[in-house]
Amino acid sequence: QKEVEQDPGPLSVPEGAIVSLNCTYSNSAFQYFMWYRQYSRKGPELLMYTYSSGNKEDGRFTAQVDKSSKYISLFIRDSQPSDSATYLCAMTEYGNNRLAFGKGNQVVVIP
Amino acid sequence: DSGVTQTPKHLITATGQRVTLRCSPRSGDLSVYWYQQSLDQGLQFLIHYYNGEERAKGNILERFSAQQFPDLHSELNLSSLELGDSALYFCASSVGTVRDEQFFGPGTRLTVL
DSSP states (O other): OOSEEOOOOOEEEETTOOEEEEEEEOOTTEEEEEEEEEOTTSOOEEEEEEOSSEEEEETTEEEEEETTTTEEEEEESSOOGGGOEEEEEEEEETTOOOOEEOOOEEEEEEO | OOSOEEEOSEEEEOTTOOEEEEEEOOTTOOEEEEEEEETTTEEEEEEEEETTEEEEEOSOOTTEEEEEOTTSOEEEEEOSOOGGGOEEEEEEEESSSSSOOOEEOOOEEEEEO
């Protein structure tokens, strides 16, 4: 079983829709949870960072963490064509900077 | 632009060869990380250096090695290359070692023929 599972299926949504992405993990030691966005032919860039269970909002983006279920989510409201990218979840243990990534979801927002 | 630079952008080589990938971290960052991204495995951590010292190793093959130099730039050496080594190799840097955001470079695309 991989440490981090992210169903890598592509996702196409119309502009303005809500995008919902999620990851599950098996390592109870993971304490810090991130979402990275990767545009084609670019390196990943940090989108959201959280370390506690619950919700964190940043503009149109909401990251949700449920440590008891080992489940994290990212929601994108009012999606825009510029949100078209691959979204990767990542997590790490306390005191350890090794990022463990999910395989990523390619999101296409259709105008 | 993250401030992390990687060279070369693309590398095409043959099986059995050796290549060196180079990374310059953001100004002021002491940590450098190397990751490999392939279609089947996704983004995988290879190795972490902090201020010239190796701090952590991931699933890095014995044919691969890395180092961080006194000027903090890092090199990833890949030898006895196999077809399966074809991938994107990313370098990331951060200020320190714990909970700092990692900034990723644009990557080096390696194709082994």
